[in-house]
Amino acid sequence: MNTLLKKCLAAALMLGGLLPLAALTPASAAAPNDDLKGKSVVLVHGAFADGSSWNKVIPLLEAKGLHVVAVQNSLRSLDDDAAATHRVIEQQTGPVILVGHSWAGAVISQAGNDDKVKALVYVAAFAPDNGQSIDDILKGKPAPSWAAELQKDSAGYLTLSTDAIVKDFAQDLPPAQARIVAATQGPWFAGCMDDKVATAAWHTKPSWYVLTEKDRMIPAPLQTAMAQEIGATVVKLNASHVAMLSQPTEVAAAIITAARAAK
Structure with a gap:
């Protein structure tokens, strides 16, 4: 073996000791995200919120090469919010991972029947069945403490008091940030609670459920029951109702896992 060949072999062995062999090939650098190419994530916000509630999750998803769009719901009715979500789904060109927080669990259960939707992700969300509100x-079930803090206007729209947002809705956020959540909340029409899902998409679409164990809006035992009912893959977080704001990395990771599995 000539001297030059020996030197090349020694260098390769040294590099191999520092890096996995797969890391030495250019193709492998892109491999972890190859299964995300061409896929879109559609994020649907819940009651007392708007699309900006996903602002910490969006860049984490985009960094993986996913196309991301946040729906702006009217919070007027299930039909209106499902229609808004359908319009966004229609604009996507590839497989869609549909994500819903809180009230939007009902929305994605309804809108998720679209053929483009390949996976559903419920984040501390309601998961109604067919004909269920x-x-x-x-x-x-007993009324939660925050229910006394609901304020209804003359048009029948509900908002939560700042105190309830800070103590029950977003208690694991810094108080200043929780107060911003309160100030920017979207009023939710009270009649939405009676709107029934026609056909729940989770019967035919693979589902994931981000279960928030410190949730004071939708108690963890109720979330557990719903996640079991829909046969979801469960990711448990020690978080409040707004895990996408308090633990965005973990929420994004759950969505990415669903996106990788979506076919």
Whole structure:
């Protein structure tokens, strides 16, 4: 073996000791994200919120090469919000991972029947069945403490007091940030709670559920029951109702896992 060949072999062995062999090939650098190419994530916000509630998650998803769009819901009715979500889904050219927080669990259950939707991700969300409303899910359960903090205007729209946002909705955010959430909340029409899902998409689409164990809006035991009912892959977080704001890295990771599995 000539001297030059020996030197090349020694260098290769040294480099191989520092890096996995796969890391030495240019193709492998892109490999982890190859299964995300051409896929879109559509994010649907819940009650007392707007699309900006996903602002910490969006850049994490985009960094993986996913196309991301956040829906702006009217919060007027299930039909209106499902229609808004459908319009966004229609604009996507590839497979869609549909994500819903809180009230938007009902929205993605309805809108997720679109053929482009390949996976559903529920984030601390309601997951109604066929012909079921949120009121149906909550029937017979004790009223939570924050219910007394709901304020209804003359048009029937509900908002939460700043105190309830800070203590029950977003208690794991810094108080200053929680107050911003309160100031920018989207009023939610009270009648939404009676709107029934026609056909729940989770019956035919693979589902994931980000379960927030410190949730004071939708208690963890109720989330657990819904996640089991829909047969979801569960990711548990020690978080409040707004995990996408308090633990965006973990929420993004759950969405990326669903996106990788989506076919």
